[in-house]
Amino acid sequence: MSSKLKELPSKSRLGETSSRGILFVVSSPSGGGKGTLIRSVLDVVPNLSYSVSYTTRAPRNGEVNGREYFFVNRQKFEEMIKADEFLEWACVHGNLYGTSRRQLAEETAEGLDIILEVDVQGAESVRKLELDSVSIFILPPSYEILRQRLIARGTDTAEELEVRLRNAPKEISHYTDFEYIIINDDMHTSATQLAAIVHAERARCNRQEGVVKQVIQQFETGSD
Numbered sequence: 001m002s003s004k005l006k007e008l009p010s011k012s013r014l015g016e017t018s019s020r021g022i023l024f025v026v027s028s029p030s031g032g033g034k035g036t037l038i039r040s041v042l043d044v045v046p047n048l049s050y051s052v053s054y055t056t057r058a059p060r061n062g063e064v065n066g067r068e069y070f071f072v073n074r075q076k077f078e079e080m081i082k083a084d085e086f087l088e089w090a091c092v093h094g095n096l097y098g099t100s101r102r103q104l105a106e107e108t109a110e111g112l113d114i115i116l117e118v119d120v121q122g123a124e125s126v127r128k129l130e131l132d133s134v135s136i137f138i139l140p141p142s143y144e145i146l147r148q149r150l151i152a153r154g155t156d157t158a159e160e161l162e163v164r165l166r167n168a169p170k171e172i173s174h175y176t177d178f179e180y181i182i183i184n185d186d187m188h189t190s191a192t193q194l195a196a197i198v199h200a201e202r203a204r205c206n207r208q209e210g211v212v213k214q215v216i217q218q219f220e221t222g223s224d
Contacts, residue, residue, distance in 0.1 A: 020108055020109065020111060020132065021107060021108035021109075021110065021111050021112045021113045021114060022108075022113045022114075022132060022133070022134060022201055022202065022207070023104065023108060023113075023114055023116060023126070023131055023132065023133040023134070024113065024114065024115045024116065024133070024134050024136065024197075024198060024201075025116050025118060025122075025123050025126050025127075025133050025134065025135045025136065026038060026115055026116065026117050026118075026136045026138065026194070027117075027118055027119060027120050027122070027123040027135070027136070027137055027138070027178070028137060028138035028139065028140070028171075028184070029120075029140065029146065029164070029167070029168040029171040029172055030092075030093065030119075030150070030164040030167070030168070030171075031140070031146050031149045031150040031153065031164060031168075032138045032139070032140050032146065032184060033138055033140070033149065033184045033187065033190070034117055034138045035068075035117060036187060037138060037182075037184065037187065037190050037191050037194050038050065038115050038117055038194070040187070040191035040194075041115070041191055041194050041195045041198065042115070044195060045195050045198055045199070047112060047113060048112075048113050048114075048115065048198060049107055049112050049113065049114045049115070050114070050115050050117070051099060051100070051103060051104060051107075051114050051115065051116040051117070052066060052067070052068070052069060052070055052100075052103070053069055053070070053097055053098060053099050053100075053116075053117070053118070054069065054070045054071075054072055054077060054080065054086075054089075054096075054097070054098045054099075054100065055069045055070070055071060055072070055077075055095055055096065055097045055098075056071075056072060056073060056074045056077050056095050056096040056097075057069075057071075057095035057097075058071070059071050060155045061155070074096065077089075077096045077098065080098065081098070084101070085098075085100065085101055085102065086098035086099055086100065086101060087099045087100070087101040087104055087125075087126070087129070088118070088122050088125035088126055088129075089122075089125075090118075090119060090121035090122050090125065092119045092121065093160065093163050093164060093167070094163075097118070097119065097122065099116060099118065099122065099126075104116070113198065113202070116133075119171070120171045120174045120177075123135055123174075123177070123178070124174070124177065127177065134179060134180070134197070134201050135177070135178040135179050135180070136178060136179070136180040136181075136182065136194065136197060137174075137175050137177075137178035137180070137181045137182070138182050138184050138190070139172065139175060139181055139182065139183050139184065140168075140172075140183075140184055141183055141184065141185040143165075143168065143169075146165070146168060147165055150164055150165065180197050182194060
């Protein structure tokens with residue numbers, strides 16, 4: 001079986017969501033694989049956007065400003081905090097990360113569903129805002145596999161690796177705060193599960209109420 005995630009069909013008329021987009025909040029400990037899963041799902045699920053966060057950390061090899069993150073210095077980030085430009089922000093492993101309030105407001109208002117990739121601190125901040133959001137936790141299958149993935153990633157110094165591994169148990173302890181949990185043992189299976197969650201949430205009755213009423217009206221008109 002191919003490891004490539006199969007492309008899913010575009011949303012049909014009956015699969016359309018409500019006029020306001022859904023915010024999918026995806027979190028995991030560092031190295032949990034949330035970024036890889038999100039990229040796989042963005043490739044196959046239509047009408048789904050990615051919220052590009054701001055960070056003060058340096059770009060990793062292959063990362064592009066404006067694609068993975070908006071990379072800014074600490075002074076700029078702190079100016080944005082004072083200007084209340086962030087929906088949420090947090091200090092993670094010594095670096096600052098924040099979500100643009102304007103981007104989320106504009107895209108969800110247009111009916112576009114958005115994936116927000118954040119650490120557990122960011123997920124907690126979003127949860128307190130009581131938005132129409134869906135929270136998903138990506139759980140590594142074991143501590144040892146998480147350690148191996150972080151080492152294989154090759155982006156951290158020995159000190160940074162130690163900090164990430166030391167913080168992982170505390171981050172994982174917050175799994176009960178999330179609505180969904182995906183155990184990321186196999187990338188293909190996990191990406192399929194993440195895509196399925198997006199489609200299932202779009203199919204909720206309260207999010208399709210406008211379209212459903214239109215269909216019911218057609219039945220009522222046709223039966224006259």
